[in-house]
Amino acid sequence: VNQKMLFDNSTPNTVFVLDSGNVHLRSRADTTAWVAAIPSTVFINYDNAGTDHNRGRFVVERYNYNARKWRFYSIPDTTVQTINQAWQEGATNISQNPVPGYGTLIGSYYSNWNTPARQWFDMYTAGGHDMKWWSNDASQRYNTIGKTDTLIATNTGWMKFVRGDRTVTAGTGISLLRTRGKIKRNAQSVTFTATAANQYFSVGNPYPSSVDMRQISKSGFVSGPGARVQQFLIWDPRLGGAYGLGAFQAFAWDGTNYRVTPGGGSYGANGTVDNIIESGAAFFVQSSGIGAGTVSFAEATKVDGSREVFRINGLEEKLSVILESNPVGETPEVMDGLMAMFDDSYTNEIDANDLKKFANPGENISINKGDNNLLMIESHPSIVADDTLFLKISGMKARPYRLNIQPENMAKPGLMAWLVDKFTETSTPIDLLTGLIYNFDISTNPSAVPDRFMIVFKNATVVPVKIVSIAAERNNNGSNTVKWRVENETGVAHYELQRSHNGSNFTALQSNIAATNNNGGSEMYNRIDANPLVADNYYRIKATLQNGRIEYSAIVKLSQVKAPSSITVFPNPVKENRFNIEFVNQPEGRYVLDLLAANGQVVYSFAVMVTGNNFIKTITPARV
Structure with missing residues (x-):
């Protein structure tokens, strides 16, 4: 199955007999197959003969683009496979690559496959285990797996560092991870018990399908008042630049939709509405008090493949601060971000309307409320004169950065704001209509002090000009x-x-x-x-x-004047079933192209990753 799998319930008590082969839900660079909502009148008969369950199951794939990144996965089936059987493709030693292109290497601080006692890790990794799971308890930490014959099934999630398939150690490569089992269906839930407010708990998308967070329900001490999750975090491997390992995106409920901060990476710009959790993705929610909490899913929460992203403007006053790398001559990249929301209904105390900072492995920016209380999203009372947002930066490297400050519904008579830079001893006015781009460098320890920046609000009468x-x-x-x-x-x-x-x-x-x-x-x-x-x-x-x-x-x-840009196909007409595509001065990134017949029918689709100003890709279509 390459796209949508739909069960027909036009006949009462429909039975899908899966007693011989497997159903493969494929995942590729441009799409991941999904199973649409399964009616309660549909029954799936699995083959239960034998113990290895190599047939009569769903095989669910997850494509990983070629970059050395952390990923946060969910497991959408009730598989009896171990980690070794699934993501190491059943390898019995380090050098084995049972199915080229599938599986990956799993590292730990142990030196080899059988040390200390058949742990089955592929290699030594100086930073420790590269596959972890979140504790979902009072310890609030990542735990490591003891060995790879651990069952892979979970309803929370796995944090895994992926380099490529089982042939990739030092470089990068594309990989496909997969599990085989009975897919999860009908009502699913994840329950936890919080020992304090503002603790984090991981939740896995249970289905082999994207889900709409607006349709997911919660009960107990989960993320604030109301029936919906108020905020959640998703790990984005594309955030943090080409050399970063990924970073968290925060999603906050605005009464109608969820809006992303800081945005960029796999998502739209800061403030873009995005309500979708992808197939195979896990995420974090926050507790609102001491006690049990539950996040619940139903078949009706499933949505078709592509993410719905659009722009919406609300009326709430907001101020976002996006930390971006700013290399000379290159496009800035989002590293992290924060958002402050202002309304009379909020308080200065940390409560369920605020989202606690979950640190990234690289650069971080947050709002410092004192006593080591760091926030990614703050719900703040309406601004009064001399209000201050104290910012904290960490994990900075010696290179150029910029703060992209984006106000929304903040421009009103009598209110002014300044960005204070303690290192340069300057105050730069923030235009509360259009925002501010503030460039700065990190070169010495004093320039990287955590409390270098703060945003101060004043009445307009304070400054005469x-x-x-x-x-x-x-x-x-x-x-x-x-x-x-x-x-x-x-x-x-x-x-x-x-x-x-x-x-x-x-x-x-x-x-x-x-x-x-x-x-x-x-x-x-x-x-x-x-x-x-x-x-x-x-x-x-x-x-x-x-x-x-x-x-x-x-x-x-x-900006400097840009040279002319173009996309050219040659030779034209195509000779010997081969042609070249030349990209001149086009933005770097991934392009998906379709080859059409004379009648307009798509006969071949392919993806191209453009990596330079003058990039040429040779294409040899198959079966055209």
């Missing part, structure tokens, strides 16, 4: 024009136009620009950069007030 907008544009003669607008202009000594090649290190381009009026009104300024940089140009305005106070505008970026 505000640079409300800044823009830059190219001119036909090769120069750039920088424009900025000032409101409440009073007490200004002079302005300075500054330029940077990386958004962090600025130098003066034009100094001692006199204030035009200084009468408390609004004023527009523009200046020419006659010799702009060949690459990207970053600009900002420095305002020096008569009392010696320094204020900075937001930063505007004028």
Whole structure:
């Protein structure tokens, strides 16, 4: 089965006889097969002869793209297989690769297959075991497996570091992991007992199908009031950049849908609505108090294959802070993020409306509430003057970063906000309508102090002048024009136009620009950069007030002119059932293409991973 498997219940008491072969639910780069909702009147007769159950079962696959990443898997069947039988494909020694392309290596801090006593681990891994499970108890930790003859069936989840199939040790490769057994159906649930509020518990998607979190119910002490889970976490292997190991995405209920923070990676941008848990995925929920909690699934929660992602704007005031890597000349990548929501119904105390920070193995950013209480999502009372969000960073590397601050429904009269950088001793205004991109570097230990940043809210009367907008544009003669607008202009000594090649290190381009009026009104300024940089140009305005106070505008970026881009097929017409596709100056990433016949029918589909500005892929279609 390559896509949807649907059981017909038009005949009462339909019986699906599975007594000889297996049903294989395939998983590939572009799609994973799924089983639609199974009517209660449908019966599945499995072959129960023998003990190995090699036939009369469902074989459920999970495709893994070629990257060395942690993955968080669920097991959608009640298999009697061990970890060795399933994900090591039954190998009996380290060098065996029983089914090329399937299975993976499992490492531990033991040195070989039979040490200490037939543990059946493939190799030594300095960081310890690369397959773990979450405790779901008061210890709140990952536990390691003792050996790989442990049963793989679970209703919570497995955290597994995947390099590729059983041939891959040092590099990367594509792999397919699979289990064989009776698929889970009808009502399913995961129950836990919390010893405190804000503890985490793992839950596996029980079905070989995507599910809609809006249709999943909960009871007891799970994630806040109401019938729905208020927040949950999903591990995203694509988050954290090309060299990261993955990071958590947080999903918060807005009354209608779930919205993602920080977004990017496998999902849409920050704030995108996404209600889907993928087939084969596990996730975390948070306890709201001491006692038992249950997360429940039903066949009606299943949805068809592709994820539903769209953009929606709510009315709640929100402020998201996205931590991004910012390598020179490359596209920034999301590393982590946080969100603060503001409403009179919230309190300053940590409660079920808040989402506790679950640390990533790489870079982290969170809201620090003190006493080691770190939040990924804070539900905060409506803002008053002098409110402050104290941020905490950790796991930073020596490289350029940026904070992408995104407000929503925050712009209102009298409210202003600044990002305070203690290391550079600067305060940068945050435009509460359009947000702020703040570039910074980590190079020394002082630049990586955890409490380097905070966001401070003030009344507009505190500062007499505000640079409300800044823009830059190219001119036909090769120069750039920088424009900025000032409101409440009073007490200004002079302005300075500054330029940077990386958004962090600025130098003066034009100094001692006199204030035009200084009468408390609004004023527009523009200046020419006659010799702009060949690459990207970053600009900002420095305002020096008569009392010696320094204020900075937001930063505007004028990107270098991009070369023409194209996608070309050659030779055309195709010769000898082979052709090339050339991608010139196209964004790097995965492209899915269809080859159509003259009648418009798709005769061949394939995926291409573009990895450079001038990338050529040779295609030899099969059976065309």
